[in-house]
Amino acid sequence: MDLSAGTKSQLEMSRNYHDMGSVNKLREAAQSGDSGALEEAAKQFEAIFVQMMLKSMRKAQDALADKDSPFSSEQVKFYREMHDKQLATDLSANGSIGLADIIIQQMSPGEGVMPAGAVRSDGDLSILNKHNVAAVQNAQDRVLGVNNENVSPAAFKQSAFASPEEFVKALYPHAVEAAKELNLDPKAMIAQAALETGWGKSLIHKMGGESSHNLFGIKADRRWEGEKANVDTLEFVNNMPEKQQASFRSYGSFDDSMRDYVDFIKSNPRYEKAVQQTETPQDYFKALQEAGYATDPQYAEKVMSVFNGNILGELLP
Template sequence: MDQNFSINQLEQSRNVHDLKGLDSLRRAAQAGDDKALDEAAKQFEAIFVRMMLKSMRDAQDVLADKDSPFNSQQVKFYRDMHDQQLATDLATNGNLGLADIIVKQLGQNVDGYTPASVLRDDGNLSSINRNQIKALDNIQQQVLGPVSLPGNKQPAFADAEEFVAALLPHAEQAASQLGLDPKALVAQAAVETGWGQQMIHLSSGQNSHNLFGIKADSRWQGDKALVGTLEYEQGVAKPQKAAFRAYSSFADAMQDYVTFVRDNPRYSKAIEQASDSQAYFTELQQAGYATDPNYSNKILQVLNRLP
């Protein structure tokens, strides 16, 4: 190995706990040393191997005996250190071959491989992504109809007290049509909007007044706002974009909620239990109103705190 670095110096970087060895690798790469690329590729492969080992360990921990002395935090700490070094050693031996592919891809003069710099310049990936996004937008417009420019979420109330005071009169009128406790509606709105601190606003800055997270489908003819939301799939929260209904006032939002749940057959069992807030929200969740598995519990916790 030429220039200012010896093979032994670079090999020290394979010890994941040897900061001096890692620094040697960094300086060798800066000096343009070909051996540094080879060593760095092996360490990238080691990262991949560590990820696989960690996944296997995590799966094992699920079934582990919590009372076993071999399942303590101290044991896991040293086990993880061992796995890190094991991954580096496996990568160094070239068992997977990933490092060789990285070297060929990042190298400049390897037959049969296009240099990474060319891919970055001429791959035209950004254009492909733009076309995919445009195609998805076209599909969405066909399903949802025209959507307002992307909206955002921002506060609409100074605090929880102001939130309750502003909404309770509208909730009393709406809840009477369902036979529901007005405060239950306020509690649901509080969960959906974070006590009014995460109210959906249109791109123009206008408040959508959407209190209950009701989405806009092809049947909705009013304004819409496209914003980020969390949807739960098999208990795991995933960020998504969705179009939500926009109203001219909180009174309109309350009335639309009443119509939405009352006229939809899937929520008929919830309406039958409207006199019992706990039963109502339990049935509402089971009918698929929200994907959050703790949705009804969150509302009931808020409801119990309301004066």
């Protein structure tokens, strides 16, 4: 249900941090199922995040401030805090940070697929300053004595396909062959790869720009002897996201990625139950999730939303 003009105006007023009445309107709209309420709630969450950053910055500034300065008075700090709160809501309303868009994609049903790989990434922020990230990582590794053989110093995410149509057209023939070994619908493999990479828009790339071709977010554990790509990752720990760093497998082609996925599933005892349920994609992905393939508690549900979605319904039989 779309928001009426009057309700929309009231919800937009909730961006003013001290308008508690409009905040209550937002809560009521969300409970009634208004589609626009999610957008406003996501923007408010982003505003809270920005406000926390500003508050931390102010604390650092206050630690170095002249205590006798008139600008260090409690009155000034009070109005400065009000300004920062309103600044945070304005930045969020203008889409300056982008966190709200990610929340909307994650929480909205339908075709707005948020890459599962983003839960294992730094939100693509490293690409904006990847050379500095690589330099810091190399310095840290030298201090810690880390062996960097076959490991890219800093990986990043970028698009490898222009559209979902191009993604499916390029990968489906490989999926047909690979899926035979699992007795799995190749459409299911495409759906999982689409979720993991956002239809190929968020693929891990090495520092030199070469694609890792990693379609399924498979990490490089001690058994992996091939090339690797290091990226920051957000994993769910007790249903809460936690930032970590992980190495992911890097392949020479997308076909290699699909074949390794099949080998990875078939050779790992923890996925034995999933292998026994490949005839039904829903049961298969549920078993994968229960076995710990992904830490996202809604992983299976998200893959099936892509599997049953309009995009694959139109592109594949």
